[in-house]
Amino acid sequence: MNYNINFQIAALIIVILLLYHFLTQKKLYNINARTFTYVLVLGGLYILLDLLSTLVFMNYRAEHETVILLVITIAYLFDVMLPYILYCCVCIISGEKQRKISGTSAVCTAITVVMLLLILGNIKSGWFFYFDESGTFVTGSGYIFLYIYALAYAVLVIVSAIRNRGENITRKMGIVGEFLVLEGVCMVIQMYTQRLLLTGFGLALGLVFLYLTINNPGDYVDSITGVFDKQYFDKWIEEKLDKKAEFHLIATEFYMLKQVNKVYGSSVGDQMLIQAAQGIQEITGSSQVFRITGNCFLAVAESMAEYETNKQKMEEFFRKPFELNGEKIDFPAVICGIMDGGKMKHEDVILSYIEYLASLIKNTDETVVIQSDDRILEGFHYEKEVEQFLKTAVEQDLFEVYYQPIYWNKEERYITLEALSRLRHPNMGMIPPDVFIGIAEKQGMIAQVGLLQFRRVCRFVKEHEYLMKTLKNVKFNLSPSELLKTGHIQLLINMIREYGLSPRYFQFEITETVATEYSESFCQAVEDFQKAGIGLCLDDFGSGYANLNTVLKLPFSVVKMDRSLLTGVTCDEQAAVFYRSIVMVMQNMGYHIVAEGAETKEEVDLLQTWGVDMIQGYYFSRPLPENELLKLFDKE
CATH class of the missing domain: 1.20.1070 (Rhopdopsin 7-helix transmembrane proteins)
Incomplete structure (x- = not known):
């Protein structure tokens, strides 16, 4: 056939x-x-x-x-x-x-x-x-x-x-x-x-x-850099973890990418990433390099000797500026080393740990290497436990509100309070506010936390409304995400009305960083507060690089000086002159000034001499729970 x-x-x-x-x-x-x-x-x-x-x-x-x-x-x-x-x-x-x-x-x-x-x-x-x-x-x-x-x-x-x-x-x-x-x-x-x-x-x-x-x-290849993408990393790491294979990871996060894109344009930023990816591949001699986020690459080492060698070479490589079109551009990185990555057992834990390691490096413009160790790993596990507990705390409303009295120099008495969030873990005790608030912001839960806390504040003020005869208002912090979340401000205003309280009882604190970002959502929030008759306080003034022209156009009646400005005023004449000058300028413009972070008599004496309106700090009182606050005012 x-x-x-x-x-x-x-x-x-x-x-x-x-x-x-x-x-x-x-x-x-x-x-x-x-x-x-x-x-x-x-x-x-x-x-x-x-x-x-x-x-x-x-x-x-x-x-x-x-x-x-x-x-x-x-x-x-x-x-x-x-x-x-x-x-x-x-x-x-x-x-x-x-x-x-x-x-x-x-x-x-x-x-x-x-x-x-x-x-x-x-x-x-x-x-x-x-x-x-x-x-x-x-x-x-x-x-x-x-x-x-x-x-x-x-x-x-x-x-x-x-x-x-x-x-x-x-x-x-x-x-x-x-x-x-x-x-x-x-x-x-x-x-x-x-x-x-x-x-x-x-x-x-x-x-x-x-x-x-x-x-x-x-x-599975990143279209810009040519290395493997996050999708393939998910498959690769799953198999490695299942096999319980030994491997070590070197993550490289380019924290200046946003600034490079802003100054030179996104096309230059892409070229920098391409050069970085090529450099990592040449150093490691391996194609097992992954782009796991927009500004973070991950390289794999199979042995400890390979890991140490590659980490050192990467540090040397990224300490040098990149050259593009004849121009030298610094492109520093945070290099995070994780030995024996298989011990982390889960992919999401590895990625979270890399993010945690990178977050430990702040205020630098150089390439920095951070090596995982037992102390850092313990801090990471602590944060993860807090993160898990935070979900329970939101569901069961386990937060507490402490109040720090603010002293009025003119009448030598407490004139206002700042409401501060606190969270107590049954085993770990009090969790530092910057820890759980930072996690809440990262996990998108800060608006829920804020509503729970503000309800507690409204309830406390309603139950002890007689305090408002001597207090001007209660200050409450708002995070950037709360301010920019559609409808959130109206929920706060409605809560005040729900408890039948006067809007003048409250003053919301907004940081200068947020005030500088003059977005449409922010302007709408400010307008809503104005219409409701609620005052605004500019918080943490001097902590960043604010556009004063923009900030001072907003309807703030109070400016709170950041505690960092108070550092050294008792022993550094220049620091003292600088602080006093800001106070004078702001008061001449009609703002009331709150000095935050006063802890010693010397600092308080200087602030009173300079005519600061109000002082907040441990010298007068630490943040107090409700019962202790009531005792303090009963004595007065």
């Missing part, structure tokens, strides 16, 4: 080209990529042997029967192996862990081994196929089991897809389903026509589908 082998030749060419492109692209280091490589190689060999066996059929000679049987037997061995490898590939795609052998996998392996042995035994038994005396190829009584075997694996694929439903997995399994349908159609056509050999061609097209949609390395 003459067969049409054109489709087989085309299939072989397709698989060879596909294998070439797959192997010459950036290499993926995970079980999915390895399995697909096996499928490609096995598929190519299957098509090649199918082509050879067809040529043997077409040129049969009795004296070559043994060689012909051997070639056909090898072809059928690959025919048996291919469904098994495809099933393994599908299991990996669907999320089943092939490293942990399940009962189904064990049975499949056993059946495949039996089928392979039966194929080998066919040379003598002729159970699957043989050549009769006339040289005609004859299928044996067991040939039907090859179809049953292939059908069984098709059913297993469907079962696996149903068992592992999920949006991403369903999409991938749909592609696998299309592959099986295509191969099935080709098989039916081949069975019907006999002469038209299409199964190899269907296999080749199916492999192209899998490559383009699931196993294309290009899908």
